[in-house]
Amino acid sequence: MWSRVIEIMLGCWLVISPFIFAHPDTELTWWISDMLCGTAVILFGLLSYWRPARRAHLATIGVAVWLIAYAYLRSSEATGAAIQNAAIQNNMALGLLLMMFAIIPNDASKPPEPWRVPTGDTTRSGSSPQEPDDLPQSGTDRQLAASHH
């Protein structure tokens, strides 16, 4: 889950970005975009810890695409010095970073869930009941896991 932790930290950075880079009060869309995106990233990161929503971190890819698209949108309407605009660069850098972290699965060091049981073992005999991550990923098992936790 290291990737989720980093996403949540990057989300916090996005939320406080308007203050760090001192967005002017007239740039209300920058304020809203940065804070909403940051909040969404934190939310998706936290939701990923909840087993039924464990793929919520993939939604962060959408936020990252928006951050990058918005950076290009705002840079095309401005010229010259505005390219240096900290808000644009912040969105671009955070978009790229979040895109990379968001595709990393939970428990990335382990095999994907369906591969964690030996060949032909459908009974879950080898896995401990305390660890829902060791359950196979078939539909019924997922519901079982969701209801147990």
Next chain:
Amino acid sequence: MTVSAPISSDSTADSHAATDLDAIPEPFDYNPSSWSQRIPICVIAMVGFLIATYMGLFQWKLIDSAWDPVFGGQTEAVLTSDVSHWMHKWFLIPDATFGAIAYLGDAIFGLAGSTRRWQYRPWLVVIFGIDVIPLGIVSAVLVAMQGLVVGSWCFLCLVTAVISLVLVVMAYDEVWACLKYLKRVWDETHDRKLLWDVFWGRRTAEGEAIGARFATPATT
């Protein structure tokens, strides 16, 4: 993970290999997805990340000068050249910062995945490969061209170019094993749906059987 008794006796070796995370894929005599293969890649990529970040800080004007023991002021000439300004316009961030993010990506994609990710997460190995190999070669060529086009040389840029090429050499084996496995699945089945499932690391009977034959159990 311990392996429980397989259901069919004739597939003892196969099922063992299928659950053995340290299995050795073709055509190698070691596992290119093992931690001892991947951690050094991540460490070297992080060195590239730190060097590129340093140059990015100069381009962001957060530090006043850029260190260069060989070419003196030429590093600052490169980092403030027209070429770098164009790239800043394309990427919206300084080119060194963009490079730093790419090196960080090498490390992230190098760290993620089990020691059998060449079979369990081919998509991740392919993304890792794209980040390290084509991007690494392009960036090394760009650094060389920057020296020729701008007419100045930048010592740290050259160091990062060497790092990029070293990473290509260190990373190709895992990508090669992964692509070879995907090609084997395609050659044996010509089943697009199966290839798609295998690419995304879904567990299928055919993919598992082919993977078991593709790998040999770890000797240690």
